[in-house]
Amino acid sequence: MKMAWKEIKRNKLRYTILGSIVFLISLLTFIISGLANGLSQDNASLIKNLPNGTFYMTEDADETYNFSTIPETQQKEILDEQPDATFFSIQMGNFIDEADKQRSVAYVTATDDTYFPDVKEGEVILDTSMEEEGIAIGDEITNEQWNQTLTVAGFVEHEKYSHSPAAFISQADFQELFHTDSMQIGFITEGAINDTAAFTDLQPFSNSDFLNTIPSYNAEQMSLNMIVIFLLVISGMLFAIFFYMINVQKLGIYGILKAIGVKTGRLFQMMWAQMLFISIISLVFSILISQLFQWLAPSGMPFHLTLQTTLLLSIIFVVIGFIGATLSGIQIKRVEPMQAIQQGEM
Amino acid sequence: MSLFHMNNVKKTFSHGEIEEEILKGIHVTLPEGKITALTGASGSGKSTLLTIAAGLQTASDGHISFQKEDLTAMRNEKLRQIRAKQFGFIFQFAHLVPFLTVEEQLALMLETAESPLSRQEKSKEIREVLELVDMWNRKDAYPASLSGGEKQRVAVARAIIHNPKILFADEPTASLDSKRSEDVMKLIQKLSKERNITVLMVTHDMDMLNFVDHVIEMLDGKIVKK
Ligand SMILES: Nc1ncnc2c1ncn2[C@@H]1O[C@H](COP(=O)(O)OP(=O)(O)OP(=O)(O)O)[C@@H](O)[C@H]1O
Ligand SMILES: [Mg+2]
Numbered sequence: 222m223k224m225a226w227k228e229i230k231r232n233k234l235r236y237t238i239l240g241s242i243v244f245l246i247s248l249l250t251f252i253i254s255g256l257a258n259g260l261s262q263d264n265a266s267l268i269k270n271l272p273n274g275t276f277y278m279t280e281d282a283d284e285t286y287n288f289s290t291i292p293e294t295q296q297k298e299i300l301d302e303q304p305d306a307t308f309f310s311i312q313m314g315n316f317i318d319e320a321d322k323q324r325s326v327a328y329v330t331a332t333d334d335t336y337f338p339d340v341k342e343g344e345v346i347l348d349t350s351m352e353e354e355g356i357a358i359g360d361e362i363t364n365e366q367w368n369q370t371l372t373v374a375g376f377v378e379h380e381k382y383s384h385s386p387a388a389f390i391s392q393a394d395f396q397e398l399f400h401t402d403s404m405q406i407g408f409i410t411e412g413a414i415n416d417t418a419a420f421t422d423l424q425p426f427s428n429s430d431f432l433n434t435i436p437s438y439n440a441e442q443m444s445l446n447m448i449v450i451f452l453l454v455i456s457g458m459l460f461a462i463f464f465y466m467i468n469v470q471k472l473g474i475y476g477i478l479k480a481i482g483v484k485t486g487r488l489f490q491m492m493w494a495q496m497l498f499i500s501i502i503s504l505v506f507s508i509l510i511s512q513l514f515q516w517l518a519p520s521g522m523p524f525h526l527t528l529q530t531t532l533l534l535s536i537i538f539v540v541i542g543f544i545g546a547t548l549s550g551i552q553i554k555r556v557e558p559m560q561a562i563q564q565g566e567m
Numbered sequence: 568m569s570l571f572h573m574n575n576v577k578k579t580f581s582h583g584e585i586e587e588e589i590l591k592g593i594h595v596t597l598p599e600g601k602i603t604a605l606t607g608a609s610g611s612g613k614s615t616l617l618t619i620a621a622g623l624q625t626a627s628d629g630h631i632s633f634q635k636e637d638l639t640a641m642r643n644e645k646l647r648q649i650r651a652k653q654f655g656f657i658f659q660f661a662h663l664v665p666f667l668t669v670e671e672q673l674a675l676m677l678e679t680a681e682s683p684l685s686r687q688e689k690s691k692e693i694r695e696v697l698e699l700v701d702m703w704n705r706k707d708a709y710p711a712s713l714s715g716g717e718k719q720r721v722a723v724a725r726a727i728i729h730n731p732k733i734l735f736a737d738e739p740t741a742s743l744d745s746k747r748s749e750d751v752m753k754l755i756q757k758l759s760k761e762r763n764i765t766v767l768m769v770t771h772d773m774d775m776l777n778f779v780d781h782v783i784e785m786l787d788g789k790i791v792k793k
Pocket of ligand 1: 580581589607608609610611612613614615616
């Protein structure tokens, strides 16, 4: 007999309140996690878009890409051994658009167009956020220090670095503008490495290690992840407290059920079934709403929540709820039939 | 050997330092298929004796044999099975499960007693017993909407639906008026006869003794009269 379900049906208000709380907490967790992800995309999509591989910087650069210099001769030597390697440089800077407005961007150039857009000399390709800001294809951009202009040749989606839109320019222009003919960073995909000896004197970084060298990235992600973890812990405690309260109110019933011979395990099953039922319904609602939010969120808002992340968090919620409910259920094990019988009418 | 026998059963409760002996060596044999009433002054230990006999709390000393097995030496799980399958209980208050309908209360008891009956046989049995206690027309009602007497009749039905060997009842009529009390007593008497159920029943009400076969009187933790 479905006692769990029958009890929920007879106590709709109580279980609706519990469900709403689970719903709100999980929705909040999903949204914070979406923001954490969104900010990380906003901060470093240029790097996050690259496949898994290894990044290289010079050792004396001390993990700071600005200080890393891989001269052309060394690039050639490496490319002889590892033709799939790419070298690129990033330089934070700004330009003045046709409306005389100053724009901060991250200038990026690369030795080939495998991972980055192909740009001709005298042209620039910008992140789409610049298009939303009113810049159009064919616009001329310049800078006080330059004695030349660049023409906007196109836009690419989701290419940002250090919260700034990327501006891809040709190697020649990069050398001209920033007075350097070396590159900062080498990159090669996981499968392509066949001779690590080619990269002597260079310090390797995995994708996530490299992301952590971006100054703001680490701190930002850590605080957001802490919030998500706290929310998960709090929701676990809420589960435990709520089931504790519900169980305390039901001790009399549990005692009577035990007196007539119902197994303690059966009572636990009943509680687990209720916990699963309530949390799964609440989670389905908050998954739907968080996905809707993703869809409706203003485009300027850094929000990025994959279904995968949501499902993973949901599983954690269910596990935590299960632990919380089970801990509070220890009272069920303790209750003596006699207590309930002596308590009188319920 | 008889069906149910208590031999020198003692019960001591300790309130901190002070130990109080509530049952002082009880010897009781329940005649099979008969109703035995337990009377005595308030506080003399009747409820304690009944709940120990029913395996709801443990004795401090002595032995209780049921179908040649010693309840006092039994593991909890075995005792639970005996409570579920062989015993029925009626308490002073009905103690029905608030979120189950009248019919579901009985279904739960059958399920708990691991009744071997088929689905149809179970519903037939439930119907029969509910008609017996005159509650079939309220089978879909929840306890909250029943009167005290109706609840107690459902409690009686729940106590016997699984055909227990022994029915333990602690003042089953205390919360009812005299007309309803008589109805419940007649019902217990009828069930005991029809189904050969052995009954041990605590009562204060001397009028109820008309319906029983034996009377045991308790005073101060001892049996004074049989
Ligand atoms: N769990 C317990 N802990 C301590 N003392 C108890 C406990 N249960 C019962 N007693 C004591 O045992 C004595 C007998 O109680 P019991 O309930 O058996 O009496 P009774 O004969 O059923 O009385 P009544 O007719 O009023 O129901 C009382 O003094 C009571 O205080
Ligand atoms: Mg009593």
